[in-house]
Amino acid sequence: MATRKTSRKPNASAEELLGYYREMLLIRRFEEKAGQLYGMGLIGGFCHLYIGQEAVVVGLEAAADEGDKRITSYRDHGHMLACGMDPKGVMAELTGREGGYSKGKGGSMHMFSKEKHFYGGHGIVGAQVPIGAGLAFADKYLGNDRVTFTYFGDGAANQGQVYEAFNMAALWSLPVIFVIENNQYAMGTAMRRSTSTPDIHTRGEAFGIPGEEVDGMDVLAVKEAGQKAVAHCRAGKGPYILEVKTYRYRGHSMSDPAKYRTREEVQKVREERDAIEHVRELLLTGKHASEDDLKAIDKEIKAIVSDAADFAKDSPEPALEELYTDIYA
Amino acid sequence: MAEITLVEAVRAALAHALEEDPSVIILGEDVGVDGGVFRATEGLWQRFGRDRVRDTPLSEAAIAGMAVGLAAQRFRPVVEIQFQGFIHPALDQVANHAARLRNRTRGRLTCPMVLRAPYGGGVHAPEHHSESIEAIFAHIPGLRVVIPSSPGRAYGLLLSAIRDPDPVVFFEPKRLYRAQREEVALDGAGLPLDTAFTLREGRDVSVITWGAMTRECLEAAEALAGDGIEAEVVDMATLKPYDAATLLASVRRTGRCVIVHEAPRTGGFGGEIAARIAEEALDALVAPIRRVCPPDIIPPLPKLEAAYMPTAAEICAAVREVMAWG
Ligand SMILES: Cc1ncc(C[n+]2csc(CCOP(=O)(O)OP(=O)(O)O)c2C)c(N)n1
Ligand SMILES: [Mg+2]
Numbered sequence: 001m002a003t004r005k006t007s008r009k010p011n012a013s014a015e016e017l018l019g020y021y022r023e024m025l026l027i028r029r030f031e032e033k034a035g036q037l038y039g040m041g042l043i044g045g046f047c048h049l050y051i052g053q054e055a056v057v058v059g060l061e062a063a064a065d066e067g068d069k070r071i072t073s074y075r076d077h078g079h080m081l082a083c084g085m086d087p088k089g090v091m092a093e094l095t096g097r098e099g100g101y102s103k104g105k106g107g108s109m110h111m112f113s114k115e116k117h118f119y120g121g122h123g124i125v126g127a128q129v130p131i132g133a134g135l136a137f138a139d140k141y142l143g144n145d146r147v148t149f150t151y152f153g154d155g156a157a158n159q160g161q162v163y164e165a166f167n168m169a170a171l172w173s174l175p176v177i178f179v180i181e182n183n184q185y186a187m188g189t190a191m192r193r194s195t196s197t198p199d200i201h202t203r204g205e206a207f208g209i210p211g212e213e214v215d216g217m218d219v220l221a222v223k224e225a226g227q228k229a230v231a232h233c234r235a236g237k238g239p240y241i242l243e244v245k246t247y248r249y250r251g252h253s254m255s256d257p258a259k260y261r262t263r264e265e266v267q268k269v270r271e272e273r274d275a276i277e278h279v280r281e282l283l284l285t286g287k288h289a290s291e292d293d294l295k296a297i298d299k300e301i302k303a304i305v306s307d308a309a310d311f312a313k314d315s316p317e318p319a320l321e322e323l324y325t326d327i328y329a
Numbered sequence: 330m331a332e333i334t335l336v337e338a339v340r341a342a343l344a345h346a347l348e349e350d351p352s353v354i355i356l357g358e359d360v361g362v363d364g365g366v367f368r369a370t371e372g373l374w375q376r377f378g379r380d381r382v383r384d385t386p387l388s389e390a391a392i393a394g395m396a397v398g399l400a401a402q403r404f405r406p407v408v409e410i411q412f413q414g415f416i417h418p419a420l421d422q423v424a425n426h427a428a429r430l431r432n433r434t435r436g437r438l439t440c441p442m443v444l445r446a447p448y449g450g451g452v453h454a455p456e457h458h459s460e461s462i463e464a465i466f467a468h469i470p471g472l473r474v475v476i477p478s479s480p481g482r483a484y485g486l487l488l489s490a491i492r493d494p495d496p497v498v499f500f501e502p503k504r505l506y507r508a509q510r511e512e513v514a515l516d517g518a519g520l521p522l523d524t525a526f527t528l529r530e531g532r533d534v535s536v537i538t539w540g541a542m543t544r545e546c547l548e549a550a551e552a553l554a555g556d557g558i559e560a561e562v563v564d565m566a567t568l569k570p571y572d573a574a575t576l577l578a579s580v581r582r583t584g585r586c587v588i589v590h591e592a593p594r595t596g597g598f599g600g601e602i603a604a605r606i607a608e609e610a611l612d613a614l615v616a617p618i619r620r621v622c623p624p625d626i627i628p629p630l631p632k633l634e635a636a637y638m639p640t641a642a643e644i645c646a647a648v649r650e651v652m653a654w655g
Contacts, residue, residue, distance in 0.1 A: 044453040044454075044630060044631030044632075045453055045454050045455045045458070045630055045631065046454060046455070046458065096630045096631055096632040097632075104630065104632060105629050105630055105633065106455070106630070107455045107630045108455075109455060110455065110456070123414075123455065123456065123457055123458070124414070124415065124417075124457060125387050125415075126387065155386070155387040156387060158386035158387045158388050159387055159388060159389075159390075159418070160388065160390050160391060160418070161418070186358075186386075186387055187358065187359050187363065187366075188359045188362060188363030189358065189359055189362070189363070189384055189386075189387075193362070193384055194384070194385070194386040194387070195386065257363075259362065259363060259364075260362055260363060317632045318632055318633060320633065320636055322629075322633065323624075323626055323629055323633050323636060323637065324624070324626060327625070327626055327627070
């Protein structure tokens, strides 16, 4: 596992760092709350938490502009919060209520926002990858310079359709950034037991797609890599691959016996590489913020999350007629 | 004899097959170290080794294709697909290759593989984690479609599926995985494929079903008996090729038929059964055939799931309706 290159002095302003801190903390607290609500039986279906991976979406969203698109798998709550979707709508979808982004009929893995250019939440592993390339195809065809962030996991990287999409994206120079969130596990399968070579970012080479490995526990490194990839795409040079090394602290979903890794392994990452702790340290040591400032932010975030949870509990259940809506036009 | 659940029966059958036949190999995502999403393969990796119980990458299309290749070389691969809804990437290999290998090679090659996948709703899971898409597979000539409905039938039918010389998709009702315990003799005896099981005899109406819905049907039959209506409950068990003789004989005896399934109505396998009865036993019918199944919609999340799934009350209502005829 890569160790952090924190020796480098961050060239980020206090404001920027505080922004990252706030956004990452929002995701973490939101996910902790979702875990609690699941435990209380208020969330049905599946629920995959993003805890540990916050710096990936927060860093990449910092590199995105208005009109850029994003699409991801079922581990999608962080992506939605990071692109500005309403925590209330996301939480209410988790609890299956009318006020949710999918009217309470989609659940954790199936939410969308046209306004925020969030094209979902997808439960079929790897299926979002060609769809993301298709979103980029449309932008290219329309002649704008928008970019699509297509997120998928290390496990998804073994699906055949990923490589079919790589080929076409390169062939047609599509403005798509393939973001591989490598958290080292696909459910209970460690990468070394599923993946022939450890460096997934090199898998675009055969198609002529440049790729690089990024420390996904360092939000600044992620943002920097994101900016580079975005510039590449906007310049019409075609797709780019970012393999972002990250780690999920929680189980694959809320029902995970976690027999495939040790408690110590998880603890070690939490203690030594936590992305939020990292920014917190930068803020404090750089004298950008005081403990009290950060406490105030914690409080603010707690309030947002607790409002979202209240909304998600109080929003009505979908009406029976909703079963029959949106099947056809 | 052992008192076991359906998922334990699956595991016991897999263990027996691995034990009795060195050509049996288990493949699938998380089937090894993790023991499978539903724990169907728990402990097998430790017992039979990683060569025979193999964790695969997330690659359904290639897993199914490799199983065809293995089978062509006389292995008996048993593939686990984590949920039926994830089977689609594998469908090309199943429909275009596995199911046709015997015919295409004029019998020179065969494809004795089994694809296991949990199916069905009632577990509060979304869409592709709750579907019941057996009809898609039942439409494919050359393929066997088998769905057990109890621990005993899971054990016996899975063993027969693995021993069968042709490809079988084996859909396990996940809602029943741990719902009941039953005494099962773990003696390696298979149960016949292509055979329907009459779970309860009755003279008034034939209730035709399979998989998890057998529970609701038996429950309904029990309730109806209280009112003097004797329903016969037939578990089709193998949907392709299916046991028309048992089906038709039952309908001929009762003159009434209610078909129950979890899949949406249009194109559901109930349509085939109704058509067959209309073709071959119309003269025996005293009432229209009724289907109890969800409408043509996508399985919803928990809050609306109860409205989606057929219930014993709905089955009773359909039976009473056909009983009003004749
Ligand atoms: C086609 C398909 N196969 C299997 C699954 C079951 N499944 C869901 S997530 C997952 C692991 C995916 O791992 P990875 O791509 O690394 O993403 P992560 O969960 O680590 O974010 C599996 C096997 C699925 N949803 N779709
Ligand atoms: Mg992963």
